[in-house]
Amino acid sequence: MSSQDRANIWTFTAAITAGGQSRRFGSDKALALLGGRPLLHHVAAALDACPVRLLVAPPGRYVLDGWTPVPDTRPGEGPLAGLEAALIAAPPGWVALSGVDLPGLTPRYWAALASHRTPEALSVQMLDPSGRPQPLGALYHTALRPQVSALLDAGERRLRLASPPERTVFCHWPHDLRNINTPADLAALQGGTDHTAKPSIKKPPLGR
Numbered sequence: 001m002s003s004q005d006r007a008n009i010w011t012f013t014a015a016i017t018a019g020g021q022s023r024r025f026g027s028d029k030a031l032a033l034l035g036g037r038p039l040l041h042h043v044a045a046a047l048d049a050c051p052v053r054l055l056v057a058p059p060g061r062y063v064l065d066g067w068t069p070v071p072d073t074r075p076g077e078g079p080l081a082g083l084e085a086a087l088i089a090a091p092p093g094w095v096a097l098s099g100v101d102l103p104g105l106t107p108r109y110w111a112a113l114a115s116h117r118t119p120e121a122l123s124v125q126m127l128d129p130s131g132r133p134q135p136l137g138a139l140y141h142t143a144l145r146p147q148v149s150a151l152l153d154a155g156e157r158r159l160r161l162a163s164p165p166e167r168t169v170f171c172h173w174p175h176d177l178r179n180i181n182t183p184a185d186l187a188a189l190q191g192g193t194d195h196t197a198k199p200s201i202k203k204p205p206l207g208r
Ligand SMILES: Nc1nc2c(ncn2[C@@H]2O[C@H](COP(=O)(O)OP(=O)(O)OP(=O)(O)O)[C@@H](O)[C@H]2O)c(=O)[nH]1
Pocket: 017, 018, 019, 020, 021, 022, 023, 024, 025, 056, 057, 072, 074, 075, 076, 077, 078, 079, 081, 082, 098, 099, 100, 101, 136, 181
C-alpha cells in the first residue's frame, strides 16, 4: 500500500453493520470461520486502522476489541437502518460501511474507495467485475443522514438507494467480492470444506 493509500484510509470512520439474522446461512455467519478466524474478524481487520470503529449490532451480541458497540436505531430493519445508526454515531465526515460477510474487503479495497472521494460526493462505491455496485462495502458521508432517515421513514429498505446516483462516485474493483450468504458460499471459499461455526446461545468475546 502506498503512503497516499495509508493517509486516505486513516481518515474515515469504520462501521460494521452486524444486526442481521443470517437466515440463509442457518447460524450466525459473523462467527463462521474462514481460515480459522470468524468472518467478523476478517472484515474488522481490514478496517482496524480507522481512528473510530463502530459495530452496529444488538447490544451484547458481539464483543470486538477496539470497536464501539452501537445499537440499531431500528432493530431488524436491515442494513439501511444499520447505516442510519452508523451515520448518527459517527463524527462528521466519511463512514466506511461493511457487512459481516465480505471477507474479501482488504485495506487496499478501502484505500481505493477513499482515493476516489470528491468534494461533491456523498458516497463512493465499487463496481464489481460484472459491473454491479457494492453498497455494502462502500463509503457514505454523514451528510446523508437526513436523507437516509427520510427513506426509512417512508418504508424504504434498499441500501442501494441510500445515496442519490448524481452524488455517488462509482469506481471499478477487478476482484470478485465473494459475499457469503449460505454455507455453500463459505464452502466454496474454503475450497469445498464447510467450516461453519456451531451456533451457540452465549457467544464468547471476539478479541483479536
Ligand atoms: N445493524 C443491522 N445490520 C443488519 C440488519 N440486517 C442485516 N444486517 C447486516 O447487513 C449485512 C448484509 O445483510 P445480509 O447479507 O442480508 O445478512 P442477514 O440479514 O444476516 O442474512 P439473511 O437473514 O440471510 O438475509 C450483514 O452484515 C448483516 O448482519 C439489521 O437489521 N441491523
